[in-house]
Amino acid sequence: MAYDAxxxxxxxxxxxxxxxxxxxxxxxGEVVLDVIHRLQATQAPDLAVRWxxxxxxxxxxxxxxxxxxxxxxxxxxxxFTEAETVTVxxxxxxxxxxxxxxxxxxNYTKAREIPSFAPPxxxxxxxxxxxxxxxxxxxxxxxxxxxxxxxxxxxxxRDHEENKTAFAGPRYxxxxxxxxxxxxxxxxxxxxAQEQYGLGxxxxxxxxxxxxxxxxxxxxxxxIPMKERVVDNRYDPxxxxxxxxxxxxxx
Amino acid sequence: xxxxxxxxxxxxxxxxGGAGLRAxxxxxxxxxxxxxxCKSLFGKAHTVMAEGGIAASMGNANAxxxxxxxxRDTMRGGKFLNHWRMAELHAKExxxxxxxxxxxxxxxxxxxxxxxxxxxxxxHEYPRLAHVGDRTGLELIRTLQQRIVALQQADFAEYGxxxxxxxxxxxxxxxxxxxxGPDGGIAGAFGYWRESGRFVVFDAPAVILATGGIxxxxxxxxxxxxxxxxGHALALRSGSTLINMEFVQFHPTGMVWxxxxxGILVTESVRGDGGVLRNSEGKRFMFNYVxxxxxxxxAQTEEEGDRWYEDPEHNHRPPxxxxxxxxxxxxxSEVKAGRGSPHGGVFLDVSTRLPADEIKRxxxxxxxQFKELADVDITAxxxxxxxxxxxxxxxxxxxxxxxxxxxxxxxxxxxEVAGGMHGSNRLGGNSLSDLLVFGRRAGAAASExxxxxxxxRPAASQSDIDxxxxxxxxxxxxxxxxxxxxLHQELQQTMNDLVGIIRRADEVRDALKRLEDLKxxxxxxxxxxxxxxxxxxxxxxxxxxMLLVSECVARAALEREESRGGHTRDDFPQMSxxxxxxNLVCSTDGNEVRVERKPLPVMPPExxxxxxxxxxxxxxxxxxxxxxxAEVEETH
Numbered sequence: 001m002a003y004d005a006x007x008x009x010x011x012x013x014x015x016x017x018x019x020x021x022x023x024x025x026x027x028x029g030e031v032v033l034d035v036i037h038r039l040q041a042t043q044a045p046d047l048a049v050r051w052x053x054x055x056x057x058x059x060x061x062x063x064x065x066x067x068x069x070x071x072x073x074x075x076x077x078x079x080f081t082e083a084e085t086v087t088v089x090x091x092x093x094x095x096x097x098x099x100x101x102x103x104x105x106x107n108y109t110k111a112r113e114i115p116s117f118a119p120p121x122x123x124x125x126x127x128x129x130x131x132x133x134x135x136x137x138x139x140x141x142x143x144x145x146x147x148x149x150x151x152x153x154x155x156x157x158r159d160h161e162e163n164k165t166a167f168a169g170p171r172y173x174x175x176x177x178x179x180x181x182x183x184x185x186x187x188x189x190x191x192x193a194q195e196q197y198g199l200g201x202x203x204x205x206x207x208x209x210x211x212x213x214x215x216x217x218x219x220x221x222x223x224i225p226m227k228e229r230v231v232d233n234r235y236d237p238x239x240x241x242x243x244x245x246x247x248x249x250x251x
Numbered sequence: 252x253x254x255x256x257x258x259x260x261x262x263x264x265x266x267x268g269g270a271g272l273r274a275x276x277x278x279x280x281x282x283x284x285x286x287x288x289c290k291s292l293f294g295k296a297h298t299v300m301a302e303g304g305i306a307a308s309m310g311n312a313n314a315x316x317x318x319x320x321x322x323r324d325t326m327r328g329g330k331f332l333n334h335w336r337m338a339e340l341h342a343k344e345x346x347x348x349x350x351x352x353x354x355x356x357x358x359x360x361x362x363x364x365x366x367x368x369x370x371x372x373x374x375h376e377y378p379r380l381a382h383v384g385d386r387t388g389l390e391l392i393r394t395l396q397q398r399i400v401a402l403q404q405a406d407f408a409e410y411g412x413x414x415x416x417x418x419x420x421x422x423x424x425x426x427x428x429x430x431x432g433p434d435g436g437i438a439g440a441f442g443y444w445r446e447s448g449r450f451v452v453f454d455a456p457a458v459i460l461a462t463g464g465i466x467x468x469x470x471x472x473x474x475x476x477x478x479x480x481x482g483h484a485l486a487l488r489s490g491s492t493l494i495n496m497e498f499v500q501f502h503p504t505g506m507v508w509x510x511x512x513x514g515i516l517v518t519e520s521v522r523g524d525g526g527v528l529r530n531s532e533g534k535r536f537m538f539n540y541v542x543x544x545x546x547x548x549x550a551q552t553e554e555e556g557d558r559w560y561e562d563p564e565h566n567h568r569p570p571x572x573x574x575x576x577x578x579x580x581x582x583x584s585e586v587k588a589g590r591g592s593p594h595g596g597v598f599l600d601v602s603t604r605l606p607a608d609e610i611k612r613x614x615x616x617x618x619x620q621f622k623e624l625a626d627v628d629i630t631a632x633x634x635x636x637x638x639x640x641x642x643x644x645x646x647x648x649x650x651x652x653x654x655x656x657x658x659x660x661x662x663x664x665x666x667e668v669a670g671g672m673h674g675s676n677r678l679g680g681n682s683l684s685d686l687l688v689f690g691r692r693a694g695a696a697a698s699e700x701x702x703x704x705x706x707x708r709p710a711a712s713q714s715d716i717d718x719x720x721x722x723x724x725x726x727x728x729x730x731x732x733x734x735x736x737x738l739h740q741e742l743q744q745t746m747n748d749l750v751g752i753i754r755r756a757d758e759v760r761d762a763l764k765r766l767e768d769l770k771x772x773x774x775x776x777x778x779x780x781x782x783x784x785x786x787x788x789x790x791x792x793x794x795x796x797m798l799l800v801s802e803c804v805a806r807a808a809l810e811r812e813e814s815r816g817g818h819t820r821d822d823f824p825q826m827s828x829x830x831x832x833x834n835l836v837c838s839t840d841g842n843e844v845r846v847e848r849k850p851l852p853v854m855p856p857e858x859x860x861x862x863x864x865x866x867x868x869x870x871x872x873x874x875x876x877x878x879x880x881a882e883v884e885e886t887h
Contacts, residue, residue, distance in 0.1 A: 013783070029509020031624070041736035045787035046780030050292070052475040055515045055620065057389065058295045074623055097446055098784040108293065112413055116401035117356035125350035126309070129365035135358045139383065142358060142390060146294055182356065215619075 002027045003082050007035060010089040011047065013098045019087065020044075026077050032088065033061055033072035036100075048099035056213060059147030063100050064089045069149040069211045092159075093152040107148050110168045114175055114197070118187040130183045141178035141222060143214045144171065150208035150218060156201045167198035170208035170218050177222035180229065190233045193226055202227075255716065256451045258420075260286040261701045262694070263440055263455040265425050265482060268296035269388075269686030270666025270693070271461030272395035273348075277694025278459075279402055279417040283701060286453060287399075288420045288442065290477050294396045297463050297475050298686065301388025302518035302616060304370055304380025305687070306680030307345035311362050312369040312378035313563070318342040319861050320376055325681060326862075327544075328374040328574045329644070329674020330816045331831055331870040332495070335854040336651035337672040341681070341688050348687035349381050355401070357394040359383055371523040374574040374678040376548075377563075385518045385616045391683055422446055425481065426792055427719040428458060428489040430659065431709035437489075437661030438711040441719040445789060448782020450720050456708045457697040460486060460647060460656070460664040461690065465499075465804070468797045469640035470740075470747035473505055473516040479793040480800035482668035486647045487799060487844075491656040493837040494670040494849075496645035496800075497807035498817040500677055501752045503578035505639025507596035512624045514639040517599065517617060519679040521634075522571045524613050525560055526601035528582070529633070530590035536597075537570040540581035544826075544869045545573060576676040576816045579638040583752055586637065596637035602630055638752055642677055644817055645807070646670035648836060653696035654689055661700060661709070665693040675816025725774075726791040732777030735791040742769055742797060750805050755821045759809045766805060770798050802844045803837040810835055810846050828872040 007022040024038055033051055040047050051061040054073045061072040066087050080086055094102035119128075150170035157163050168176075176193045179185050193199045206219040216222075233239060262278040264271045267289035278285040289296065308321040321342035326333055349367065353359070359381050360368040369378040383390040403413040410416075425442035429452070439454040462482030466474025483493055504517040522528070530536045541549050549570045550556035556569025571578065582597050592598055601610055607630035611618050614629070621627040621634060647664035648657040654669060656662040666686045673681065726735070749762035773794050778787040813827040814820050836847045859867065859879045867876050 027510065029625075030511040034511045040786055041734075041740075045734070045736065045778065046785045048784040048786060052291055052295050052477065053297070053300050054475065055300065055512075056623065057386070057616070058291075058299050058475070060291060060295050076624070101446075101784050104292070112400055112403060112407075116397060116404055119354050119356075123354060125347060125354060128353050130358075130361055131365055132361040132368075135361060139358050142383070142393060143386065144393075145299070145389065179356075182358070184353075185356075 005035065005077070005082065006085040007039070008085055008087040009036070009039070009047065009100070011044075011099050012096065014096055017096065019089075030077045031073055032065055032070075032075045032077065032086065035077065035086075036072060036088065048097070048101045050101050057145060059145035059213075062091055062147045062149050062152065064091060069153045071147060071149070071213050074213055091148070091152040093154070093157055094148075104148055106164060107146070107151060107169070107171060110172050110197075111175070114168070114172060115187055115189060115192070117179060117182065117185055119184045120186055123184070128184055134183045137181040137221070138178045140216055141174040143216055144174060145214060146171065147213060149211040149213065153207045153211045155205070155207065156198070163198070163201065167201050170202075170223065172197060173199060173202070173226060174216065174218055174222040177226050180226065188233075190226070190230050194230045194234070199223070199226060199230060255720070256449065257454060258286065258451070259454040260284050261455065262286070262457045262459065262697050263288065263453045264459045264461055265440065265485070266296070266461035266463060266666070266668070267293060267419065267421075268298040268461060268463055268666065269391050269395065269683060270690035271296070271459070272392070272399060273687050273690030274459045274461055274665055274694035274697070275417060276395065276398055276402065277691045278698050281695065281698035281702070283698050285417050286420055286455070287418070288423050288425055288440070288453070290424050290445065291422065293419045293421045294392060296392055297477055298392045298683070299389045300473065300475065300516065301391070301683055302385040302516065303372055303520045303523065304382030304387045304680050305345070305349055305391070305683040306372070306375060306379045306678065307349045307381060307684055308342065308377075308379060309346045309349065309367060309369065309381070311366040316377040316379060321345070321379065322858070323861055324375050325678060326674070328678035328681070329676055330826065331674065332815065332851065333674030334651050334671035334852055335858055336852065337689070339858065340651060340692070341672060341685060344688045345684040348684065348691065352391070352394050355394050355398040357390055359390070370520060371568075371572065372679045373519055373522065373572045373578070375680065380523075380680040382520070384612075385520050385614050387683065391686075423451065424789065424792070425485065426723050428485050428662065429711035429715055429719075430489060431711065433490070435660075436709040437659060438709040441716060443723060446784055448785065448788070450723070452711070452716055454708075454711065456704055457661045457663065457701050459654075459693045459697055460662070460668050461666050461693075462668045464643045464667040465797070465800045466640045466643070468742055468746045468801045468804075469751070470743035471505065471514040471638075472640040473502060473514055474640065480796045481793070482664060483646060483800045483803070484796035486656055486659070486662065486664060486668075487803070487837065487839050488841070489659055489662065491659045491662060492648045493645055493803055494648045494834045495675070495807075496643070496670075496803040496837050497811050497835060498644035498675045499640060499804060500575055500642040500644060500817045501579040501638040502641035503575055503582050503638055504599055504636040505641075506625065507592070507635050507637045508594035509625060515620070515624070516639065516641065517634060517636050518614070519575070521599060521601050521614060521617060524601065525604040526571070526599055527569070527604065528571050528578070529598045529600060530585045531592060532590055536585050536590070537573065537578065537581055540577060540584070541570045541573065542577060544866075545577070549573065574676055574678060579752060580819060582636070582638055592635040594635050596635040598633040599636045600633035602632055607631070640747075642682065643667060644670065644673045644675060644677055645804070652692065654693035655696060663693040663697050665689040675818060723792060726776050726778045726788055729775055729777035732775040733772045735776050735778065735787055735794055738769055738773055738776065738794055739790060739797070741765075742794070742801060745769070746801055746804070750801070750808055753819050753821050754808050756809060759805050762805050763802070763809070766798060766802050773798055799839065799844070806844050806846045807835045807837060826870075828870065828875075831870060832872070
């Protein structure tokens, strides 16, 4: 049933800001985004927030609710008690633009650095044949809605701006794993995963997996297998020897 | 106004959903400098919401499928009001467009032979939808997004600049198109950065509209906030025309509870994979709602319908898989007759039809969505569903081969913003294929248009740019005026109640009166705060588009005195063969919306011949069918 909730919402821009208190009505079945919309319609018309689908499919409305990275549209008000104050703040790992909107361009920059899908040269449209079991591994990672909650929560960059140049983050580790496990892809990105995208920074604390709204097993199914493949590739003496020989042969 | 940020491109694409991205990929591949402008972040477009799949007659699941069968299903779904040439091109080219996605990295679900799997859907004779679980739209967007990145990487290798030939301008809203004089070609577009509120002008001789639909004018909708009819309104205001605006698709299955999620889509795949609709008495009511035109193609008994899933060759499909307009009306009638579910919908049950693991595998997003938003476990209990505004069949009047918009040289439209392809009702799965087929065609045609141009390109006048800037700032001039959020809610209520799934002349007239009043009040709208990321201001500007497009819907709905597809008139319940020959064309002089009648393009006899005569007689006039008779006799 409807009740009045206490909300604290961070408002400000790249220069300054603070938490603002609101008392706002909440109705049965609502999510936090509904309440933010009610604030816009009744008390704070210029409150900035990103959102699109309101169905957990587009990954736009990422923010932190009581300090936890969440999608505003998938956080139901019934998960809080009526007496609880709900605090909504912008993603911490990215620079604030205004209110709950942050500059997430870091992610688009990283996306562009990873070499794209490379099918076998000369493959014709309609030609690929792949077994369901073989595509399923990469399909799990392609469920990603790019909400960037994993990027936001990862302690390698959350409070360490200096690591950002050398670290692509969990979202792009699953992209690397997706391409590595893609039945058609021909390119080897394993060395690059280690050397350019900072896979080695990850010490598998699984915070990314915990916040993923799509329940992708980022650490277990992407990062750990990629770490193993990197190790196989770089440190297996037979592979190392084979690489030496073929390289020499090519010369 | 002198130092407005300016960018010059060969082709500007407005919208970054499936159609926009496919158009941009094509234009860039033809060597043109291309910009994509979108209101949201790159990769967030409404296309991600598409669940079921992409319709393409690849014949992987049933070898009898081919483009002719797909064409036939599309025309039937649209109740023969489709532009035949668009339906033909769409059916012919969809398979190539799907296969091409695979070479760009898409991973569709597979058949046992390792081909792309295809699933059943409403109105499609064979399993035809290429899919990835129930998140096909996301796969489509991600694949196109990654293809754009791949092209940018190629440009980086060649020019040292990722954005040398193709750039995405995200979180940027276009408010006006610019032409060289009132009758000249397209000269560009005017807009603002959402983040800073600063204005920006794009100089370009070709603009492709790929802005999607209009659903945000309705209260109960599956559409996101972006769907404010921007492209429809931009086309109209720049002098082009819209057709078929009276046809709005209400998807039969949206969530109905809790109230805050009312309207969110429940994919048709639930029914395609065996889910059934029941009323409060437990009855599969769809068997009572099979219209005459479809009687021969659907099962008469539950037993036959159930057998069809295993043996489609010897049984007819269950009526739960009728085209969407039929199912939506049936649900509406059941609820009105007092046989609805507790929250005003009907029951959609897949829990008694498939094992729990199979449901989770085939419908993971639905399982997730109901669990998280409604506390309903769809593997154990039925869902409650009801109609939700989902898609507008109407849109910019375009040339079917080039997507060139009527009356404005250099303007193109593709995807939901374009009209004609789907006639009076779109089949599920035909939207994603539409985006790809006509997105590519628009990109190619715009490139050809620009390439053939001399060096002197159309130029926008400074006075037009100044006027566009002044118009965008009007909401800041008033103080204590109308609240844009309130106006938006009133508009949504009006359209939902008076121009919704069932319409009557007196109600639509009432709606037009209210729209007039809202339009007047929208002139006095005021916003608080400043221009930096100000949602109140953004809504105030979007409102203008929603009001204009809503007026088109209402005027066309009042004019068409018959019921067909996504337009049901309580006072004219029959489908009329005479009205089938008519398209309603909307235009505006800046103040009023005009609706004119225009003959529907006539389908050539070789396509007409794909249908049997008895079926054609249900839709066409005797004279039209007679044409076919004469032709057939001549060829024999």
